[in-house]
Amino acid sequence: MTSSTVSETSAPVTIPQEAFDWYDEYAHGDIDRRTFLSRLASLSVAGLSVGVIGSALIPDYAKAEQVSFNDPAIKATYEEFPSPKGHGTGSGYLVLPTGLTASETAPAVLVVHENRGLNPYIKDVARRLAMAGFIAFAPDALFPLGGYPGNDDDGRAMQSSLDKAKIEQDFVAAAEWLSAHDKTTDKLGVVGFCFGGYISNFLAAALPDKIDAAVPFYGTPAKGELREQVKGPLLLHFGENDKRVNATWPDYEKTLKDNGAVYTAHVYAKAQHGFHNDSTSRYSPKDAELAWQRTIAFFNQYLG
Known part of the structure; x- marks a missing residue:
């Protein structure tokens, strides 16, 4: 129970x-x-x-707003970026702290959604990061099909209809675009949830020299030999009652050890897959808050 x-x-x-x-x-x-x-x-x-x-x-996304999109401490816009190896053009939700002066920059964090597109919960996560002093960018994998449709069932079907390899390349392109943004420093992190946890692990493998800190929440590892490129640092969060994802961890941890990768993993007792998502009953407030505190401290440590 x-x-x-x-x-x-x-x-x-x-x-x-x-x-x-x-x-x-x-x-x-x-x-x-x-x-x-x-x-x-x-x-x-x-x-x-x-x-x-x-x-x-x-999910009931009315429950998920911790930071208002109208909060004066942040400014959010939608931005497009080139993705020549993906779907040609991508788009995402960019959130900057308004306290930055014209000459100031801030470290960047790519925020990766679940398997249903850029829903309100993920946008709120991006705003939370901006409130913590980071420039956050949350791409929408569904942009080639018109973007997140407003409900998860349709969003899930839309995302499953897309070429996964092209989606992966869209996130590679998003990481490169964010890294080159004139308001970001040379430090880049990534955080993702579920499918986004997989993409966080994938980017840590595909871009080991560009990703300075990766935080997968209940994500599976990159496929095959690609994962042998991971060197970290990584902060991995798992829910104890998440058999599907947790079954992949022992082999992945062995690879990380063989690689000499820098990593820390936390398993949250009795927590479900999706325990950070505050829009459903899978949400575990105590675990979500602790995991988030650890995430912000991790980004502060490695992104500066």
């Missing part, structure tokens, strides 16, 4: 671990929505209906 609770009445009830596991399968395209809801209906939990469990697990 998890500690997440929802209720149709005043009495709280606990969401069974099976529901979190099935949602993870659904969110990653292993089962369709009908199968997911059918499995939820098989649960016998007093006080819970399929609708209540489903609503608790599916």
